[in-house]
Amino acid sequence: MPLPQPDPTTPDPRVAAAAAGDRAAAQALLLELLPRVRNLVRYLVWSDADVDDIAQLALVELLRSFHGYRGEGALRSWADRITMRVALTHLRRRRSEQRRRQEAVPDLRAVSSNPEQPDEYSERREAVRWLDALPAEQREAVVLHHVVGVPVPELATLLAVPFETARSRLRLGLAKLREQALPVRGKP
Numbered sequence: 001m002p003l004p005q006p007d008p009t010t011p012d013p014r015v016a017a018a019a020a021g022d023r024a025a026a027q028a029l030l031l032e033l034l035p036r037v038r039n040l041v042r043y044l045v046w047s048d049a050d051v052d053d054i055a056q057l058a059l060v061e062l063l064r065s066f067h068g069y070r071g072e073g074a075l076r077s078w079a080d081r082i083t084m085r086v087a088l089t090h091l092r093r094r095r096s097e098q099r100r101r102q103e104a105v106p107d108l109r110a111v112s113s114n115p116e117q118p119d120e121y122s123e124r125r126e127a128v129r130w131l132d133a134l135p136a137e138q139r140e141a142v143v144l145h146h147v148v149g150v151p152v153p154e155l156a157t158l159l160a161v162p163f164e165t166a167r168s169r170l171r172l173g174l175a176k177l178r179e180q181a182l183p184v185r186g187k188p
Contacts, residue, residue, distance in 0.1 A: 012075050019067035030059050036076060037083045043143045044087045046132050054090050058083040080148050130180045138173030145170055
């Protein structure tokens with residue numbers, strides 16, 4: 001029998017306890033949020049090597065921000081926003097450094113299919129491989145809109161671009177993903 005899900009409109013008492021310095025409450029919350037944070041970070045960044053570092057930065061920021069959670073929305077949505085902000089800040093900083101050094105974009109790593117891995121894992125790796133092929137701007141727009149659920153007007157604000165630019169990035173990113181998916185799924 002599945003466990004009952006907490007009501008997203010009711011503030012989680014562990015958040016207040018964590019904000020007050022309760023280590024056990026903070027640890028329980030962070031352990032609960034870790035898989036979600038890590039997946040969101042992986043969807044936003046190219047390199048598996050950066051995922052754990054950025055996820056750790058996001059968890060530290062969540063820990064620092066528990067006192068600011070007002071309980072007006074779901075804890076997961078609040079955590080997604082903070083994770084998103086940390087990951088995007090990291091990505092912008094990295095892009096800026098790459099421009100200064102004029103380094104080329106790293107080559108995409110080939111993903112081998114391992115029959116011992118569960119199907120869900122293989123499907124996620126394939127989705128991440130498709131995301132890896134998108135330009136950074138399109139990738140961010142697609143992940144934030146379709147994975148996190150950020151509406152396009154807010155997406156434009158988060159990415160600091162005009163509304164039509166955000167829509168264009170979404171449209172182009174989805175078109176590229178469809179192109180990649182069609183040959184795999186055998187559709188014309």
